[in-house]
Amino acid sequence: MYNTIKALRANGVIGINERNVKYVNALNPRKFLVRVDDKFLTKQIVAPAGIATPELYGVIKDARDMKRLPEFINHPDGFVIKPAQGSQGKGIIVVEGPLKGGWRLSSGRRIDLDTMKFQINNMLSGMYSLGGQPDKALIEYRVKFDDVFGKISYRGVPDIRVIVVKGIPVFGMLRLPTAESDGKANLHKGGVGCGVDLATGKTMRAMQHDQFIDIHPDTAHPLEDVQTPYWDDILLMAAKCYEVTELGYIGVDVVLDRDKGPMLLELNARPGISIQIANRRGLGFVLDKAMKLGDEKRTPEERVALAKTLSDTAPVKPAMIEPEAPQEQSS
Known part of the structure; x- marks a missing residue:
């Protein structure tokens, strides 16, 4: 040794x-x-x-902001939802585009609105943040490969x-x-x-x-x-x-x-x-x-x-x- x-x-x-x-x-x-x-x-x-960054579509900090989620994610080319204070890529949702009754994730799987809201609430609770502190969710432009x-x-x-x-x-x-x-x-x-x-x-x-x-x-x-x-x-x-x-x-x-x-x-x-x-x-x-x-x-x-x-x-x-x-x- x-x-x-x-x-x-x-x-x-x-x-x-x-x-x-x-x-x-x-x-x-x-x-x-x-x-x-x-x-x-x-x-x-x-x-x-x-210094360029992906365009920010919206920020969700509480239940009032959550009501605007349909507006924030109204992008047919997809979007990304991430915890503002997350690390190691935890909690990030990468959506490529709409599917019937939901959206298609970058992994190919499907996600619906209720599941999306559930994961955002986890972000707000601090599940993915450094130190477990309350957080906010960012909805932003999905980078095109x-x-x-x-x-x-x-x-x-x-x-x-x-x-x-x-x-x-x-x-x-x-x-x-x-x-x-x-x-x-x-x-x-x-x-x-x-x-x-x-x-x-x-x-x-x-x-x-x-x-x-x-x-x-x-x-x-x-x-x-x-x-x-x-x-x-x-x-x-x-x-x-x-x-x-x-x-x-x-x-x-x-x-x-x-x-x-x-x-x-x-x-x-x-x-x-x-x-x-x-x-x-x-x-x-x-x-x-x-x-x-x-x-x-x-x-x-x-x-x-x-x-x-x-x-x-x-x-x-x-x-x-x-x-x-x-x-x-x-x-």
């Missing part, structure tokens, strides 16, 4: 405790955490910076996670839906994570359930060397989130819409460490570099250019990356 821990440290691999103490707690003032923990507030603060990832995705919409330290993007990962994840790009539910080269935007390596894989489990298509469109735009969007949140360590989740291009899905003040497994590289060395460079005043564009020079650390041996600890609490 001692030799394993020593080898992990030598390869820059960080654990949950180190992430929390050295980065999350040290760089994220508690008074600003609500800016990313509440997705409704996130939409409001990023808009002035020109950009088929650039069609061969390596099962239903649903993939997203891109970028970890940003003091405004400098340091690690990237493409998250892909699977049949097991019910069409959601969520690693905790069985989604696939692909490491992305920060300089080029191309996928490199992949994992599912913290195990290395080479092909998508449903499509059997190779996962390596797939180009992420709009990569520079995505990095710039991620870098800009530093100014608007005033948080020094965040995960920026971006989706690609076939008509609207990159859109910010959500921000996370406690991004998980499985991204190390997907990239087969420890975060430590790059984080140390970014911590030192991030104290200097730079524009978001300058920080993106700098980020591309930080991804020169060689991948570690697969055996040197441990599976993520089960107590992980981030999305």
